Amino acid sequence: MFITFEGIEGCGKTTQAKLLCEALVDREYSVVLTREPGGTPAAEELRSFLLKPREEKFPPFAELSVYEAARSFHVENLIKPSLKEGAVVICDRFIDSTLAYQGYGRGIDLSLVERLNQEATGGLKPNLTVLLDLPVEEAFRRISERRKDRIESENLKFHQRVRQGFLEIARREPERFLVVDGRKEVGELHTLILSEVLRRLGAL
Numbered sequence: 302m303f304i305t306f307e308g309i310e311g312c313g314k315t316t317q318a319k320l321l322c323e324a325l326v327d328r329e330y331s332v333v334l335t336r337e338p339g340g341t342p343a344a345e346e347l348r349s350f351l352l353k354p355r356e357e358k359f360p361p362f363a364e365l366s367v368y369e370a371a372r373s374f375h376v377e378n379l380i381k382p383s384l385k386e387g388a389v390v391i392c393d394r395f396i397d398s399t400l401a402y403q404g405y406g407r408g409i410d411l412s413l414v415e416r417l418n419q420e421a422t423g424g425l426k427p428n429l430t431v432l433l434d435l436p437v438e439e440a441f442r443r444i445s446e447r448r449k450d451r452i453e454s455e456n457l458k459f460h461q462r463v464r465q466g467f468l469e470i471a472r473r474e475p476e477r478f479l480v481v482d483g484r485k486e487v488g489e490l491h492t493l494i495l496s497e498v499l500r501r502l503g504a505l
């Protein structure tokens with residue numbers, strides 16, 4: 302089973318991905334917890350390249366290409382082999398982040414982003430995607446203390462487009478998505494997510 306977590310910065314997805322991983326390991330599932338961009342040595346190098354603040358302009362198409370290149374390394378070297386071995390793969394961000402950030406956020410044609418997502422993954426899609434939805438103002442409050450990377454430093458309007466993008470994608474594929482209110486308490490969210498995952502694992 303392939304599970305992804307999505308949402309804007311500060312939505313709590315990294316915490317929830319870890320909690321889900323621990324709960325499944327406790328139940329003796331073989332689990333691989335990974336993230337995008339990143340997850341393999343080459344993809345982690347591309348992550349540093351992507352997130353580093355820089356003086357030079359980073360054109361949207363260059364950004365899209367590097368996210369897709371990192372994904373291609375990740376799918377080929379880690380995600381596909383792990384699924385083949387029967388592991389549950391939990392990934393912090395995946396294809397929907399590219400549609401939301403580079404498509405809805407940067408304004409790149411959505412069909413181009415979808416095409417490149419398709420190429421980078423060979424058509425692999427998550428069985429379940431958990432979207433932690435949160436108002437952008439609340440997310441900004443949560444991340445105000447940390448040092449921001451290149452994408453986190455974008456303005457409120459950019460992140461609002463990204464949030465609306467995620468909600469739109471989830472509306473188009475309701476059977477793949479579990480949309481939860483990221484303002485809920487951590488333990489309550491975890492219980493909700495875990496019960497959905499266990500239900501789906503039972504049905505596999």
Ligand code: TMP
Nearest residue numbers: 337338368394395398399402403452453
């Ligand atoms: P993270 O903060 O969740 O680790 O994600 C790193 C940043 O990369 C985050 O600001 C979202 C951004 N991102 C994209 O813009 N497009 C993508 O395809 C992915 C996977 C992440």
